Amino acid sequence: MRIKDIITKSFRSLRSAKARTLLTALAIAVGSFVLSLTLSASNGASQYVHRIIEDNFNPSELIVVKDKTVLGKVNTNSPVVYNPTSTNTGINNAPIARLGDSDIKKITNTPGVESIRLGISVNLLWVKSATSQKYDGSVDAFSPYQNPILLAGSIPKTLDKQKIIIPQGFLQAFGFKTAKDAIGKQITLAISEPVNQTTLDTLLTSPQSTIAEIKAASTPQTQTFEYTVIAVAQKPTVSQPGTELYMYVGPSDASNLNDISTIGTSSYHEYTYVYALVKNGANKNTLNSVASAIKHEGYDTQSVADTEAFLNQIISILQGIVAAFGAIAIIASVFGIVNTMYISVLQRTREIGLMKALGMRRKDIGRLFRLEAAWIGFIGGLLGAILAYIVCILINPWITKKLDLNGQKLLIYNFKAVAILIVVLIIIAIFAGWLPSRKAAKLDPIEALRTE
Amino acid sequence: MIVVKNVVKTYGKKTSRTDVLKDINIEIPNSSTVAIVGKSGSGKSTLMHIISGLDHPTSGNIIIDDVDLHKMSQKKMDSFRSKKMGFIFQAFFVEANQTCYQNIALPLEIARVSSRSQKKLITQSLKDVDLLDKINAKANDLSGGQKQRLSIARAVVNKPRIIFADEPTGNLDSVNGDKIVDLLFDLNKTLKSTLIIVTHDADLANKCQIKIYLKDGRVDSIEGNSKIKKGEVI
Numbered sequence: 001m002r003i004k005d006i007i008t009k010s011f012r013s014l015r016s017a018k019a020r021t022l023l024t025a026l027a028i029a030v031g032s033f034v035l036s037l038t039l040s041a042s043n044g045a046s047q048y049v050h051r052i053i054e055d056n057f058n059p060s061e062l063i064v065v066k067d068k069t070v071l072g073k074v075n076t077n078s079p080v081v082y083n084p085t086s087t088n089t090g091i092n093n094a095p096i097a098r099l100g101d102s103d104i105k106k107i108t109n110t111p112g113v114e115s116i117r118l119g120i121s122v123n124l125l126w127v128k129s130a131t132s133q134k135y136d137g138s139v140d141a142f143s144p145y146q147n148p149i150l151l152a153g154s155i156p157k158t159l160d161k162q163k164i165i166i167p168q169g170f171l172q173a174f175g176f177k178t179a180k181d182a183i184g185k186q187i188t189l190a191i192s193e194p195v196n197q198t199t200l201d202t203l204l205t206s207p208q209s210t211i212a213e214i215k216a217a218s219t220p221q222t223q224t225f226e227y228t229v230i231a232v233a234q235k236p237t238v239s240q241p242g243t244e245l246y247m248y249v250g251p252s253d254a255s256n257l258n259d260i261s262t263i264g265t266s267s268y269h270e271y272t273y274v275y276a277l278v279k280n281g282a283n284k285n286t287l288n289s290v291a292s293a294i295k296h297e298g299y300d301t302q303s304v305a306d307t308e309a310f311l312n313q314i315i316s317i318l319q320g321i322v323a324a325f326g327a328i329a330i331i332a333s334v335f336g337i338v339n340t341m342y343i344s345v346l347q348r349t350r351e352i353g354l355m356k357a358l359g360m361r362r363k364d365i366g367r368l369f370r371l372e373a374a375w376i377g378f379i380g381g382l383l384g385a386i387l388a389y390i391v392c393i394l395i396n397p398w399i400t401k402k403l404d405l406n407g408q409k410l411l412i413y414n415f416k417a418v419a420i421l422i423v424v425l426i427i428i429a430i431f432a433g434w435l436p437s438r439k440a441a442k443l444d445p446i447e448a449l450r451t452e
Numbered sequence: 453m454i455v456v457k458n459v460v461k462t463y464g465k466k467t468s469r470t471d472v473l474k475d476i477n478i479e480i481p482n483s484s485t486v487a488i489v490g491k492s493g494s495g496k497s498t499l500m501h502i503i504s505g506l507d508h509p510t511s512g513n514i515i516i517d518d519v520d521l522h523k524m525s526q527k528k529m530d531s532f533r534s535k536k537m538g539f540i541f542q543a544f545f546v547e548a549n550q551t552c553y554q555n556i557a558l559p560l561e562i563a564r565v566s567s568r569s570q571k572k573l574i575t576q577s578l579k580d581v582d583l584l585d586k587i588n589a590k591a592n593d594l595s596g597g598q599k600q601r602l603s604i605a606r607a608v609v610n611k612p613r614i615i616f617a618d619e620p621t622g623n624l625d626s627v628n629g630d631k632i633v634d635l636l637f638d639l640n641k642t643l644k645s646t647l648i649i650v651t652h653d654a655d656l657a658n659k660c661q662i663k664i665y666l667k668d669g670r671v672d673s674i675e676g677n678s679k680i681k682k683g684e685v686i
Contacts, residue, residue, distance in 0.1 A: 001561050001562050001564065002561070002564055005561040009561070012550065012554070016549040016550075350545060351545075351547060353545075354539075354541075354545045354558075355558065355562065356506075357504070357506055357533070357539050358533065358534055358539065358558060358559045358562050359529075359530040359531060359532070359533035359534025359535070359537070359559075359562055359563070360530065360534070360562045361526075361527060361530045362526070364562075445506050446501055446506055446507055449541065449545070
């Protein structure tokens with residue numbers, strides 16, 4: 001018998017037992033549904049992660065730190081030796097070592113490093129517009145790799161001095177009716193200048209100094225700066241948590257503000273992390289070799305790829321747990337197929353006998369029943385996959401709204417993976433049909449044809 | 453020519469041993485009509501199964517046109533059966549859920565006939581049994597006589613050399629039975645195939661050129677113009 005004839009014949013016999021076929025296929029459909037949805041969810045999640053990273057980082061850059069704990073590589077099992085040059089801001093209040101000017105020079109001189117970008121975040125004393133009250137706020141150095149969606153204004157390649165990008169969240173607080181309104185308006189940033197310990201010490205030890213002088217020197221000075229709004233950034237679709245209300249200024253402005261707020265303290269010209277741009281860093285091997293060169297100097301690095309891989313690992317663990325349930329459903333459905341196929345063989349004993357009498361080969365009879373099982377696998381797999389597709393379409397808008405993903409879909413149907421899944425299900429079904437098909441192939445035609 | 457040579461068939465061993473066929477020797481010329489007659493338990497069905505290759509003899513040979521049937525490989529025997537033999541059963545064995553066309557297509561599919569020739573052959577054989585108007589009807593919707601005609605169409609569609617009919621009229625009333633018998637003998641004439649009928653119906657047997665009477669596993673008597681010998685080696 002031709003394989004084409006066997007396929008149509010096996011499908012025909014399934015059609016003559018519609019209810020049985022459908023019920024058996026439904027069991028597989030449950031597994032297929034769960035796995036299809038898992039595939040969609042993990043596809044969506046990893047695209048989401050990819051987008052967060054793409055919109056905020058340059059894959060050719062390495063984050064360089066002096067202290068591993070910054071990158072989350074914490075050792076909480078053994079006490080850490082005190083380091084007098086560290087500040088107490090690390091995880092578990094352990095001091096973290098920071099990168100100084102000499103460190104930055106060393107990193108810059110590492111072969112393969114093109115340039116260094118400082119990661120600066122300045123805590124403001126307050127921020128206000130001409131008409132508003134004072135608010136808490138933070139200012140960051142604008143990274144050229146950030147792609148904020150702008151509600152108004154535009155960002156030049158390099159931010160000019162005294163220019164600032166404000167987030168959507170501050171519009172109302174500053175008293176701007178629309179984003180357009182804000183463009184060109186003045187914003188006042190205030191920074192508290194730390195007490196100069198040396199000046200204070202001299203004053204304290206000098207017998208000529210007056211109380212007023214000492215009081216003035218021991219009171220932190222406030223410096224204010226006027227900035228012009230050049231752009232309003234939309235609340236980002238994807239963002240690092242906590243950065244939604246950051247304001248951004250040019251790198252040199254940020255450095256300047258940072259210096260003023262840290263002068264005379266141990267934090268002056270000390271950075272928790274810097275970004276090192278690697279020449280031809282898009283090439284993973286180049287990036288890795290430069291990373292190990294920097295590590296060799298005694299620093300630790302993390303690339304965007306590392307971060308993405310780490311996040312994806314978490315996703316795959318979650319995905320694995322859900323997939324395991326789907327797999328259990330499929331294992332359960334295998335017994336359903338075996339049972340159904342045995343019934344099918346029993347019901348068609350006479351037909352098998354007839355086919356054998358007419359010279360149908362054992363091999364072909366076995367194939368006929370295995371293909372019947374394959375059809376069940378295919379129908380079940382397809383049913384579950386279609387159901388999952390419908391569910392994706394129906395609940396995606398709801399999830400996006402609930403999780404505030406701002407247009408990013410969490411369930412992205414992965415057609416290729418689902419196609420592979422269906423093929424795998426067909427193969428599993430064929431294996432499930434193995435024993436019943438063997439029984440059919442081995443049937444004695446005379447026994448099968450005996451009517452009395 | 454079909455030669456049945458020293459065929460013995462026994463079931464079981466030692467005390468539970470039953471001899472179903474005891475040294476059968478028959479020669480059947482090509483294009484003849486043969487009736488194997490006997491009571492139930494005489495071994496007539498077993499003999500038919502052995503001649504058709506469905507069952508194996510304990511000893512002895514079946515030689516069809518100088519080929520020893522039971523010395524063939526299973527694959528060869530299957531192919532031999534699909535090309536040269538047709539079967540008609542008492543209980544019809546038509547697939548109730550399938551159309552007449554699909555029922556008749558089965559032996560052609562097994563013999564790997566191309567689908568274009570299949571169509572031609574099926575139409576012709578439905579015409580032969582006068583069921584052409586039922587070509588797309590489900591076998592379930594046919595009457596008993598029509599079902600047996602359908603099974604005859606299935607048996608002759610690939611123009612076999614030998615047609616085996618096991619009690620072909622056993623499930624039919626006399627009117628339908630007579631029609632079926634006439635049809636069988638007509639087709640046998642046009643196809644020039646050998647027709648072997650297993651029956652206990654004397655009327656049906658009398659229409660055959662050769663009658664082989666079996667009793668307790670032995671050839672009891674033979675009638676007709678064949679060189680059939682009784683219980684002895686040729």
